[in-house]
Amino acid sequence: MAPAQDQRSRSSKPATIHGCAQSGDLSAFQKKLQENPSLLNARNAVMAQTPLHVAAGYNNAMIVKFLLDWRGPEKIELEAKNMYGETPLHMAAKNGCNEAAQLLLDRGAFVEAKANNGMTPLHLAVWYSLRAEDYLTVKTLLESDADCNVKDNEGMTPLNHLSQGPRNEKLQELLNWHLEEQRKRKAIEACCETKAKMAELEEAISNIVGLHDLKLQLRKWAKGMLLDEKRRALGLKIASRKPPHMAFLGNPGTGKTMVARILGRLLHMIGILPTDKVTEVQRTDLVGEFVGHTGPKTRRKIKEAEGGILFVDEAYRLIPMQKADDKDYGLEALEEIMSVMDSGKVIVIFAGYSEPMKRVISSNEGFRRRVTKFFYFGDFSSTELAQITHLKMNAPVKDNLLYGFKLHPSCSVEAIEELIEREITEKQRKEMNGGLVDPMLENARENLDLRLDFDSVDADSLLTVTIEDLEAGLRSLSQ
Structure with a gap:
């Protein structure tokens, strides 16, 4: 590397700010930047590097320190990328520049930044260490928690790159030790996250009345998925779980749709689903009136549901009562749904009365194989x-008619x-x-309004539903 003076003697051109950054001529560098602050993040012609890259x-x-301390109107671009997608930290790592790397890391440089080839600073520091037998920059990056297991575009981790050069036991020992420490720490973090998620799951499950079998299954799924997180944090290779397709059987008002919405949120929380959306459909959303309409119509709904749950309510309506009814296109819609259930892109829940749902179960030979959970x-x-x-009264949603109201203490469960x-x-x-509850409460509110006196009520009375109000609500409903 030629000093700045030698460069100037070979050329009549004055040194550029990038030349000063390379030579280490601090006073010349400061002068140029103070004369023209716009040069702070200027790119050079060939490599598109900033002065910080070069320094x-x-x-x-x-x-490097002068640039990081710069207090002008323009801020230093700590994560600027050159033509290869490398940041200043990449440049320090690939050249074993430990002091510069430490300064950049202390100021918040992203240790996991990836170049165009997917390499992180740790990948490049390992390459340098193999050539120079200098481990300081590798050690500095590892102390800043650089990921030993991150892969570049060729699927190579920093450890894998050790096999590309001469055998270096000290470097391998250093990386292996940090890899094991990172695994232990990730396992501890995964354990803490697991406990927090299980607590959130239990809170959500507590809002489901009855349905013991479904709650038990949710707990099984949750615990299994969360243990899988811990297994992967420890570096264990395990297969992914298949999405569980289900059938919800029961009368109207038993909470099938509500539970599907809760289920979407819970399955997303524990990692089975990438989103928490639940797309609710019935026969009219899937079946067309003419030949050729049903397939595209059903596929659009399936596409809309991808990443979440497709909830097919009154699914038995897809199957004609008479087998000879060849003008009914419901079977075509069911076959379209069946065709995507092995893709893993969507979870399907079929819902309906228990007895008519037997038609759905028997209509397609693949139904029992794909739908493995019946509740x-x-x-x-x-x-x-x-x-x-x-x-409902303790946790109402804002668009609910009873939002802001409460039950009188006399309104116990008993x-x-x-x-x-x-x-x-x-x-x-x-x-x-369950369809009884909302109209009962709405009628109770009307009764509350009717019995209140404009002149003699306090704030608490304005919002309190009594047992008499509920009784009036039920009587209106029964009539």
Whole structure:
């Protein structure tokens, strides 16, 4: 590397700011930058490198520090990339410039930055160390938690690159030690995240009334997926899990749609799904009126649902009551759905009455193979309906009519259960199930409004639903 004076003697041209950065002539560099601050991040003609790239690549630490401390109107581009996609930290790493690398890292340079070939600074530092037997820059990057397991565009990790050069036991030992430490730390972090996610899962499950089998299955999936996270954090190679297609069987109002929405959020949280979206469809969303319409119509809905759940409500309506009905296109829609269920792009939930759903199960020989989880949604008891009432009042959504309201202390689960038993027949309860709760509460609010006196109410009374209001709500409903 020729000093700046020798370069000037060979050329009549004055040294550029990049030349000063290379030579380490701090006073000349400072003068040029103060005269023209726009040169701070200027690119040179050939490599498209900034002065920081050059100074870092030649380990001119004083110039690197001066640039990092610059307080002009324009800020230094710490992650600027040259024509090869390399940052200043890449330049320091590939040339074993440890002092410059440390300065850049101390100022927040991204240790996992990737060049166009996918190499990180650690990849390049290993290459340098193999040639020069100087491990300082590798050690500095590892102390800044550079990932030993990151892969370049050819699938090579920094450790893999050791096989490309002369055997170097000291360098291999250094990388292996840090790799093991990183695995241990990731396993501990994964364990903490697992506990947090399981706590979030339990909170969400607590909002589902009944459905013991479904809750148990959710816990199994969650624990399995979260343990897989820990296994991968330890560097263990394991197969990915297949998405679980399901059938929800039960009467209307038993919570099938609500549970599907909760399920979407939970399966996304534990890593089975990339998104939490639930696309709800019925026969009319899938089946066309003429030949050739059903396939494209169904495929559009499947595409819309990708990454989440396709919830097919009243799925039995896709299957004609009479086998000879060759004008019905529901079977075509079902076959389109079946054709994508092995792709892993979407989870399908078929929902409907238990008895008619047998037509769906028997209509396609691949149904039982693909739909492996069947959950029965039983009719809600009076106790469960009372629990749902409390859940809705304790955690209402903002667009709910009862948002901001609360139940009077006398409205215990037991009191509401007794009220439902007294005011609603078993036949009505089984016909409506959870669909009974919202209209009961809406009617109760109307009764609250009716009985309030404009002149004699306080703020608490304005928002409190009493057992009398609920009773009036149920009577209006039963009538």
